[in-house]
Amino acid sequence: MIRPSVVIVEPSSSGLDLIAAVTRAGYQALVFSHNAADRIVPAEVLARWGAELVVLDTNDPAAVLQGARDLPAQWQVLGILPGFEFYVPAAAQLAAHLGLPGLDPAVCQRVRDKALMRQALAGAGITGPKFRLVSTAAELDEAAAEVGYPLVIKPTRSAGSVHVSLASCLSELRSAYSAIAFDPTLDLGIRLGADVLVEEFIPGPEFSVEGFVQDGRVVVVSITEKLVSEPPHFVELGHTVPAAIEPACERLIAGWTADVARALGIDDTVFHLELRLRNGVPHVIELGARLPGDSIGSLIEMSKGVNLSDIFVQLATGQRVDDPAVGATGSASCVAAIRFFYEPGLDVVTSAPADSDLHTLPNVVNGAVTVSPGDRPNCRADFRSRLGWVLMTGADRRSVDRSWKAVKETARFT
Incomplete structure (x- = not known):
């Protein structure tokens, strides 16, 4: 018997919610996971939703593609979903290979590599910090002179604010760079590497915007107010839905968000866009073409009754997603x-x-x-x-x- 299925590549954190969403939608969840070290999907989650586990090296695009080819004939794959930010490219490549909805593989590099993202946004005239890509310690002095202190240094391809810090002088900058470049820690089997962004520090309140894009239509579902620790580090300490902002600011952010999404070329995906407001002007921190973490999706569902995981499944399987009957900050029940x-x-x-x-x-x-x-x-x-x-x-x-x-x-x- 043919069973309609959706593949989830290495679900972790909020990506685990996709297993339930796929099942609710009436599909079989096929979970691609390395199933070792820090890439393990909890057995109780798989059992609860009757998901099928396919063990392969999810950090090897060729292995992901071969895993799809080796699926038994009864699995009719209708959609591909990234279960974490690191797996957006693998999911995009697999969806393109199978002719399914998803991000253009060329586009997904812009949302995974922060340097490429900065370059694309600057080319489109989107407000953001001054920046410089640095690949060696010898480039730090020149980059700092161009950007100016205080500045922020961050890895180009990480997540969770890992090694994101503020530097006020060259010695602090060099120390922060060394911590990134020589960190032996593997995150989901991946090293940080030596490429970093050195960028202007943007003071002001921080927010995130959650929504989706389908057929070029950008829909803002919610604006989240963020609580972040004091520099030099930027530990996320809380999120609140809806954000306490005026309607005029809400409209400004929503319209600007659409410009950001179009500048990056994202489509057929949910997104999580982080920004800071400096003197009332939004500046891009970064955009992820995936579900938000830190239970922001749960906050949106409790406050507004909109489930972003369900929307992501609809997008991945080519279903038309109606605009949720909520505003970015309004229409909240709590x-x-x-x-x-x-x-x-x-x-x-x-x-x-x-x-x-x-x-x-x-x-x-x-x-x-x-x-x-x-x-x-x-x-x-x-x-x-x-x-x-x-x-x-x-x-x-x-x-x-x-x-x-x-x-x-x-x-x-x-």
Whole structure:
């Protein structure tokens, strides 16, 4: 019997939600995963949704393509989805090979490589920071002179704000570059490499825009307000839907977002666009042609009733997606927020609250502690330094803020 199926390439983080979305849509989820080291899909997730696991090296495009060729004849593949940002190119290449909807493989390089993204946006006249691509330590001095201090240095092909930092002088810049170029850590089997962006620091409030593009039609579903730690690092500490901005600002960001999406040439995909407002003018931080992380998708669904994972499945299988009946910030039934525990001065964890301590607090929908006694969370100045999280809803922003204050007073880390 022929079974309509959708392939998900290495689902991780929010990409795990795609397994459920594919199943809800009536398709068989075929999960391509290396199934080793830090590329393992939890067995309980596969079992819950009846997903089929196909083990292959997802960092090898040829292996991904061969995996699709080797699928049994009963699997009728109708769509391809990237399960994480690193696998946007592999999914795009496979979709193009099979003649299925998806990003143009040439376009997807612009949304994976931050230097190519900056170049494409600058060429289209989209506002963004001054920047310079650097591949060796010898280029740092000249790049800094061109961009000016303070500046931001970041890897060109990473995620999760890993090694993104502010430098105020050449010694700080050189130290940050060395930390990137010589970091032996593999993230999903991939090294950072020595290519970095040195770019102008943009002060101002930070937001993200979530939406989708189909047949050139750019639809903004939501604008998320972001909470980020103080420099020199940029650890994401929280997200709130909807963002507390004026309607005129909402319209400005929505129209500008469409310009960004068209400048990059993305189509048949959801997107997550990060920006900062400097003097009321939006500046691109980066755009990902994939689901947002940090449970932003859950916040949007709770606040606005729109499931981005379901939309992504529709796009991948060539179904027409109707415009959700929500505005970017309006039409919310509640305010939904996630906040992360963060103690930058904590060297070693000696005690931490239990998950159950979080669940009984007012307006808390869910929460978890992600460290244990003996952990040294601040060895990494990125998302890995967070100690846990709580997801909350409330009638308005003030009630959510009160809930978070109560959580912090109750949940103590030492």
